[in-house]
Amino acid sequence: MISLDERKVERIITDFPILAKPTSRGKRLVYLDSAATSQKPQSVIDALVTYYSEYNANIHRGVYEIAARATDAFEAARETVARFVNADSREVIWTRNATEAINLVGYSWGLNNIRRSDVILTSQLEHHSNLVPWQLLAEKTGATLRFIPVDSRGVLQLDDLDALLEGVKLLAISHVSNTLGTITPLELIVPKAHAAGATVLVDGAQGVPHLPVDVKALDVDFYAFSGHKMLGPTGIGVLYGKRALLEAMPPFLAGGDMIRKVEYEHTSFNDLPWKFEAGTSNIADAIGLGAAVEYLESLGMDWVRAHEQELLGYALDRLAPLERRGLAVYGPKDPQLVSGVLSFNFADIHAHDLASILDTEGVCVRAGHHCTMPLMEKMGWPATARASFYVYNTRADVDALVDGLEKAAQVFKL
Amino acid sequence: MDDFYRDFILDHYRNPRNFGTLEGATATAEDLNPLCGDTIRMDLRVNDGGIVEEVRFSGKGCAISQASASMLTEEVKGMKLEDVAKLGKDIVLENVGIGISPTRMKCATLGLRVLKSAAIGEIAGWPDEE
């Protein structure tokens, strides 16, 4: 029997033109790599095409009609994104991606606030994007990097959180792990970090696409995310920051658009958020991200979360029998604790070989270290295969994954 | 790609030849494919006549990288260094048989890259892109 939700997903699939195109081998495209980047609905593609074909113009200061239209659409997209995460639109800064948003904080806030005696606390499961910037900041300032440990399931170990937070000036932590899908209990950690005097930055690259996020309720100081993982275009991301913090920070990049008055020897800077948006912005992709957010809003983020939980539960059930034949599924294996991410290895088949064989069946999974090399090293996994789910995935996609694994078992004569 | 994994490839993957490290190696190189983290190390013993007398490889990675490195070690024993220097990716492709997909080409040539580094010193690019 087809449930209501499956009908809804069938409708969603028709919004994504790429999913209707068979692979070069004539297979149905089974896209299980949304944690790397998501597919785009027609409405997002249309938003880009419409901008370029109907009102392409530079924003701010243009007096003619299409320039005004472009400015309005660009700023309306900002309002949409702000509403989506419950921020004020002045607190939403466009960046290229989550990585640039994190680096912006590292350079502008970090270099001006972190001292030798300070501690930067992060965790053992961070994406390189939320690790390397802090290594650089620690090198430049002489501050110490400290790590919240993870257990053998990849769950953050918070028993000693109070001790870990001692002397911490910045806590930089991901909302959701891209390798294991484990969700950080921010509601527990953030108040303690604040009580310890720390500023909190959250890498939300895997948070906003998959969970309802309210930056005010979470009370985080900075929150970074990427448009391309949430149905939007590449090249556009967001830094949310609390207004008082952003006001106090010096600009990151300097140039046009971020200024108020420029004299030969001196410049006064523009208001938020433009102070941090030097040069011509990525206008089209910001507008595209606005359309992506509207699409997600039409589905409802509670539904998105529930849908992924349902699929993950189904996948865990379907994969369980393969565990007897050498399939190892990593992470807590509990849909309550993780988003729609499944990391695994199969017997002695290397993750890359597994991904190549799955590819012949049209099944797209990622294989490797997932930009979390230290975590992989700690866990003793040379590489893992990772399947990740999103709004357009179905039980049939999970079935295709399982069939693909059966094929891999045959090819490798397991 | 699925028909790439034939018996002899799986055999080299599961029972790699000349696997391990070499006591008294005269040259060693190690490298990784940064895209996927596969690693290969090659130890060579080259005699005064410039001939590769002994070779061992070690590493971790996919069937393609490990099997092609294993096959390469069988080939290189007894070879002159100047001939090792001339090896290009065609030898790897001949070894592994039918074509591998472009996305996996670096897996196949990692062993060759490391072998050539050991034999003739550091090389910057990938075989045939040098």
Ligand SMILES: Cc1ncc(COP(=O)(O)O)c(C=O)c1O
């Ligand atoms: C948890 C996490 N943080 C940061 C990033 C970086 O995102 P981007 O490459 O879009 O900047 C990613 C994307 O892979 C991610 O999964």
